[in-house]
Amino acid sequence: MFDGNEDGKIDRTEYQFEIVKAFITLDQNRDDYLEPKEMPGMDKSAFDKADKDTDGRLSTYEFVTADSLKFDEIDTNSDGFVTETEIAGHQKRH
Numbered sequence: 389m390f391d392g393n394e395d396g397k398i399d400r401t402e403y404q405f406e407i408v409k410a411f412i413t414l415d416q417n418r419d420d421y422l423e424p425k426e427m428p429g430m431d432k433s434a435f436d437k438a439d440k441d442t443d444g445r446l447s448t449y450e451f452v453t454a455d456s457l458k459f460d461e462i463d464t465n466s467d468g469f470v471t472e473t474e475i476a477g478h479q480k481r482h
């Protein structure tokens with residue numbers, strides 16, 4: 389799902405694109421904000437951290453810059469690519 393050019397690795401550009409796509413998919417009522425109920429998989433503390441203006445919903449910018457979704461956070465070996473393994477490991481930690 390994350391690997392656009394199917395080389396098993398996702399670079400930063402590809403990753404940002406996938407995050408935006410995920411946002412659009414999750415935004416069921418198309419109001420350009422994600423509410424907690426639109427993201428059942430996200431835990432409350434991660435949501436609150438990402439909700440920087442504390443209005444109870446995430447804008448695209450808040451979502452893309454969320455700590456738990458940061459590229460650098462997922463790229464644990466810092467080679468500039470995220471792999472399936474790194475994503476799986478990241479999901480386990482959150």
Ligand SMILES: [Ca+2]
Nearest residue numbers: 415419421422
């Ligand atoms: Ca929404």
Ligand SMILES: [Ca+2]
Nearest residue numbers: 439443445446
């Ligand atoms: Ca917000």
Ligand SMILES: [Ca+2]
Nearest residue numbers: 463465467469
């Ligand atoms: Ca990596």
